[in-house]
Amino acid sequence: MTLRNLILQILGFIYPPFSKVMPFQTFRYLACGGGNTLLDIFLYFISYNFILRHETIHFGLFDMGAHIGALFMAMAVTFPTGFLLSKYVVFSESNIRGRVQLFRYFIMVGICIMLNYVFMKIFVEHFNLYPTISKILTTILVVIFSYLTQKKFTFKVKKEQIL
Structure with missing residues (x-):
């Protein structure tokens, strides 16, 4: 079983109470986007507090605050996961x-x-x-x-x- 199929099975199991309110594609979008957003917040928290430890990042001629560095670190993971979830789970019929x-x-x-x-x-x-x-x-x-x-x-x- 592929990861895509596993995700679709889980979402299909959870979907019935929402079926009267929204189509399955919209539910998949909200679930995948919501999950990716939670991952983003978690990674931001870990990056800011434990990896960068609130310290400014020095790049020779300029400095970057830890809050911005953590944003980029989290986005390095959640940009590709968001794209892959959208491509293969939410909008898989796109040609x-x-x-x-x-x-x-x-x-x-x-x-x-x-x-x-x-x-x-x-x-x-x-x-x-x-x-x-x-x-x-x-x-x-x-x-x-x-x-x-x-x-x-x-x-x-x-x-x-x-x-």
Whole structure:
């Protein structure tokens, strides 16, 4: 049994209570994305507290704070796992070439990072919302954007051309 099949079996077992609320693909997206997000937070915590030990990283001409270094360390793991889960578990019916999917996924992740920043700035600094409420609203908006972008662009299914 492949890891993909194991994940799909587990998700299929958990899915029935959610079947009236969302399609299985949306559930797979939320479960895989949620799992990858938890992995990201865990890796960030380990990297920041135990690997970098809150210490600034020195790169000759510039320094990087441990909080940013830990972000990159966690992303080094969760970027590929997020892509692989999306490609093989969530949007496996896509017939776009893998390298095109990877490039599009990279662009989409970059846009999502920028959207997180912009929405947080707007909600906290312009609408004067509490940061936690702002983060919740931002996450909802970015997850919706990410799902639609991945479904319609990154991992879309190209219609076969008839000659």
